[in-house]
Amino acid sequence: MGSGRLRVRDPHGWAHCLTEAVQLFGAATDVVLASHHWPVWGREDALAFLSEQRDLYAYLHDQTLRMINQGLTGPEIAERMQLPPALERAWHTHGYYGSVSHNTKAVYQRYMGWFDGNPARLWAHPPAEAATRYVDFMGGAGEVLRRARQSYAQGDFRWVAEVVHHVLFADPGNTEARALQADALEQLGYGSENGTWRNFYLTGALELRHGSVGTPATTASEDLINTLTLDQLFDSLAIRVDGPRSWDADVTVRWHLGDGRGPSTLRLKNGVLTHVRGLGPAGGEPDVEITLDEPALRGLLLGRAALADLVAQGRARVCGDPARLAELTGHLTEPDPDFAIVTP
Structure with missing residues (x-):
């Protein structure tokens, strides 16, 4: 497992x-x-x-x-x-x-699933909001840290990590909380037989002391992208759509790839990027149609090529308003590989 x-x-x-x-x-x-x-x-x-x-x-x-x-x-x-x-x-x-x-x-x-049946956990506050309330109920950050240091001295590092977590989410800049939490996580890491748990604990301690370390891995490597089918590539774009910012957008782009393949249609509506093989829902007219080969399409969708350059090179033909493609891609967000783990 x-x-x-x-x-x-x-x-x-x-x-x-x-x-x-x-x-x-x-x-x-x-x-x-x-x-x-x-x-x-x-x-x-x-x-x-x-x-x-x-x-x-x-x-x-x-x-x-x-x-x-x-x-x-x-x-x-x-x-x-x-x-x-x-x-x-x-x-x-x-x-x-x-x-x-x-x-x-x-x-x-x-x-x-995630819910254990206890209604007290059915609609709990999100972590930062809950943390503020926990710390207030427990007498403030100073009192929480005083008692947490006692637990640390007793070797109850699990409890220290749990309670000091609330102080950090209520006040990420609290230097005493960061130091104590880092020490507790480090001790838990040293005592963990499990390699993945040890890595989580020690990475958390490192983040608290030196900031987020991110990840050296990339999900956009050339080799990985080349193994994706076009349907998978379109799916990968769909999960990058900023839904709230694109609620009112309605853009349809039709792609013609040649090689005997029929058209593919992308439509952004209601904050959802839908792709179908063919003319799209009800066969409606697209805002722009673009004819190009698959490598050019991949480069375009991944931001490695500009449509104007592809047209100038004779690698793409456009029918309709090319600005509509830019409008669609403008609703895409970039992943953040450097997000924090132990602070909000």
């Missing part, structure tokens, strides 16, 4: 597949090569590895559902979940990458 931060995977299905793998290939297996693990050599050890992995995922899945049916919530189940001794003794079931706590919550999320 990995870190559980992407789409929640199916541990029940994975356990079933491992059982099937043992049944189909166990008698002929000499080595197992698995992600996040060293290879396992020898048939006996390989089958034990596969079987214990199967039992691990099945246990987490089945016991989470058992406790859901007893009325427990995700965090409550994660705190109670304990592996059987035989699985606990196996080195490869330990939380070096994923963790029992993290994955248990992911199982809960898969079946129950």
